[in-house]
Amino acid sequence: MTAISKHKEKQAIKIPLGERVFYMVDDALMILLCVLILIPLIHVVAGSFSDGASYMSHSGLLLWPLNPTLAAYRSVINNQNIWTGYRNTLFVVIVGTSLDMLFSLVAAYVLSRKKYMLKNFFNLLVVFSMYFSGGMIPFFLVVKGVGLYKSIWALILPSLVNVFNLVIVRTAMTGVPDSLEESAQLDGAGHLTILFRIITPLVLPSVAVVALYYAVSHWNSWFNAMLFIKDRKYYPLQLILREILILSDTDEGFMMSETIQFATIVVATIPILCVYPFIQRYFVKGIMVGAVKG
Amino acid sequence: MSTLSKPGKGQVINRPRVSLGKRIHRDLQMNWRLYLLFLPVLAYFIIFKYAPMAGLVISFQDYKAAKGIPGSKWVGMKHFISFFNDPFLPRLLRNTITIALSTLIFSFPSAIVLALLINELRSRKMSRVVQTISYIPHFISVVVVCGIIRDLVSRTGGVTMLLHSILGIQVTNMLYEPNYFVPIYIVSDIWSNIGWNSIVYLSALTAIDQELYEAARVDGANKWHQIIHITIPCLVPTIVIMFILKVGKMFDVGYEKIMLLYTPLTYERADVINTYVYRRGFAENVNFSYSTAVGFFNSVVCFALVFITNKITHRMGGNSLW
Numbered sequence: 001m002t003a004i005s006k007h008k009e010k011q012a013i014k015i016p017l018g019e020r021v022f023y024m025v026d027d028a029l030m031i032l033l034c035v036l037i038l039i040p041l042i043h044v045v046a047g048s049f050s051d052g053a054s055y056m057s058h059s060g061l062l063l064w065p066l067n068p069t070l071a072a073y074r075s076v077i078n079n080q081n082i083w084t085g086y087r088n089t090l091f092v093v094i095v096g097t098s099l100d101m102l103f104s105l106v107a108a109y110v111l112s113r114k115k116y117m118l119k120n121f122f123n124l125l126v127v128f129s130m131y132f133s134g135g136m137i138p139f140f141l142v143v144k145g146v147g148l149y150k151s152i153w154a155l156i157l158p159s160l161v162n163v164f165n166l167v168i169v170r171t172a173m174t175g176v177p178d179s180l181e182e183s184a185q186l187d188g189a190g191h192l193t194i195l196f197r198i199i200t201p202l203v204l205p206s207v208a209v210v211a212l213y214y215a216v217s218h219w220n221s222w223f224n225a226m227l228f229i230k231d232r233k234y235y236p237l238q239l240i241l242r243e244i245l246i247l248s249d250t251d252e253g254f255m256m257s258e259t260i261q262f263a264t265i266v267v268a269t270i271p272i273l274c275v276y277p278f279i280q281r282y283f284v285k286g287i288m289v290g291a292v293k294g
Numbered sequence: 295m296s297t298l299s300k301p302g303k304g305q306v307i308n309r310p311r312v313s314l315g316k317r318i319h320r321d322l323q324m325n326w327r328l329y330l331l332f333l334p335v336l337a338y339f340i341i342f343k344y345a346p347m348a349g350l351v352i353s354f355q356d357y358k359a360a361k362g363i364p365g366s367k368w369v370g371m372k373h374f375i376s377f378f379n380d381p382f383l384p385r386l387l388r389n390t391i392t393i394a395l396s397t398l399i400f401s402f403p404s405a406i407v408l409a410l411l412i413n414e415l416r417s418r419k420m421s422r423v424v425q426t427i428s429y430i431p432h433f434i435s436v437v438v439v440c441g442i443i444r445d446l447v448s449r450t451g452g453v454t455m456l457l458h459s460i461l462g463i464q465v466t467n468m469l470y471e472p473n474y475f476v477p478i479y480i481v482s483d484i485w486s487n488i489g490w491n492s493i494v495y496l497s498a499l500t501a502i503d504q505e506l507y508e509a510a511r512v513d514g515a516n517k518w519h520q521i522i523h524i525t526i527p528c529l530v531p532t533i534v535i536m537f538i539l540k541v542g543k544m545f546d547v548g549y550e551k552i553m554l555l556y557t558p559l560t561y562e563r564a565d566v567i568n569t570y571v572y573r574r575g576f577a578e579n580v581n582f583s584y585s586t587a588v589g590f591f592n593s594v595v596c597f598a599l600v601f602i603t604n605k606i607t608h609r610m611g612g613n614s615l616w
Contacts, residue, residue, distance in 0.1 A: 030420065033408070033488075134589075136589055241438060245444070280429070
């Protein structure tokens with residue numbers, strides 16, 4: 001008896017061959033994917049520590065620096081444009097993300113309230129703008145018309161609310177039980193108190209993810225800056241990077257050695273890469289997309 | 295009884311007549327703070343979202359900045375007609391559709407597959423490592439990504455060398471070859487977004503009731519059956535919504551990235567509607583009204599696509615945006 005039941009137990013635990021193969025293939029695929037994702041990055045980092053002349057005469061991928069040197073970093077650090085760009089970008093990221101969050105939280109709060117006449121109208125107004133837009137030229141004319149042309153605020157005010165982000169927060173707020181709000185109201189709390197003291201802490205994962213979305217999009221955006229910023233003093237980092245990485249290929253005036261390009265990439269990318277692991281634990285929790293329903 | 299029911303009847307009759315004014319009054323009285331709170335948001339949407347929509351009228355004008363919209367001459371459909379006769383139109387449509395469909399066919403499912411594969415990993419640690427690594431490229435700006443691409447596919451670049459030794463392609467700067475443009479675009483697009491786009495699906499996967507799997511196992515379903523009959527059906531609502539959103543953005547194909555990668559040498563395969571809008575608006579042969587007309591056409595097509603896709607998916611299974 002006992003022998004038989006033991007035997008059965010063993011069988012139950014044993015993973016069938018097909019499944020074992022499946023797991024092995026899965027593991028292998030994931031390792032391959034990680035390698036493919038990392039190789040270009042390793043190449044960039046290795047290139048940034050390489051000697052300029054050695055890199056020029058080399059072809060193919062680098063996994064390790066050629067004649068390691070810090071020369072490229074030295075010239076990046078001495079490049080005043082990069083630091084000006086950094087300063088402007090930091091301004092846009094900090095001020096922009098704060099205002100984005102303020103507007104998005106308030107908008108999501110109002111849109112997720114119950115019982116007021118214009119609720120459906122407001123929601124329609126907001127969601128419709130996600131699917132239809134005036135396009136590039138009218139947008140440009142409006143921004144120019146309100147006096148933001150050539151101002152760094154053109155990188156902040158016209159993109160205050162991203163509807164997709166707003167919808168993520170709104171969905172999270174809709175999930176907060178009404179009773180909390182009602183009891184706070186009985187205690188005499190106003191809308192702002194309810195929003196920032198009660199609801200926001202409860203939807204923190206979504207708030208964190210959306211804040212990261214906004215920060216990353218400010219950090220990475222260059223197109224609006226190209227349209228609106230004409231004074232080099234206000235160039236954000238990405239416009240400087242565009243000169244160094246893209247225009248240097250075609251335009252003699254911007255010629256720059258590849259190792260310096262790589263070092264610039266590293267210097268310009270490390271900060272944002274350092275931020276996201278802290279917020280990563282919120283990623284999966286914070287984004288519910290059942291969500292986007294209008 | 296009857297006396298009690300009378301006022302009730304009277305109310306029913308009266309309600310529609312009194313209601314609107316009274317209801318607005320009551321609504322304002324109760325909710326004015328809420329409306330006040332929304333005012334700045336409303337102002338933002340009107341100025342930066344709806345005013346540009348109104349600005350689309352300049353596509354029916356010969357807009358002159360000096361004269362403004364009221365002073366510029368109205369020309370009706372002129373710009374739309376000349377766009378439909380534009381010698382570049384076939385090329386723009388072909389490229390836009392090719393790139394949009396390629397993204398839909400290759401990039402879109404790649405994130406779903408990745409989410410499934412991550413979900414099936416047995417080691418927690420490995421799953422976390424794969425996620426962390428696959429998210430990295432999303433945080434690298436499009437300017438930097440294009441800078442890296444330029445290096446990798448140059449004459450002496452790593453990808454060129456690799457493809458030369460494996461497939462025997464000619465050693466050349468691949469960015470100057472029109473036929474390589476779409477593959478470069480798509481592969482780098484997957485590299486950038488596969489991890490990040492998989493998050494939505496992973497978050498949907500965590501919501502699946504584990505008991506379903508246990509029940510299936512008791513019934514003798516193997517791994518494959520479980521994926522086909524439990525995991526994927528549970529993902530479908532999310533997939534449908536992401537698909538509709540993707541379709542809406544389809545014709546907006548990553549023009550920022552294309553602008554950083556293309557050259558007049560590759561316009562043949564790379565020039566899409568939005569890059570053309572930019573060039574005709576700011577770079578060559580500048581004409582705001584014409585450019586707006588082209589953009590208008592693009593917006594209408596996008597909106598129609600979302601609308602139609604939504605209708606179809608709604609009819610097919612009830613998953614839809616509205």
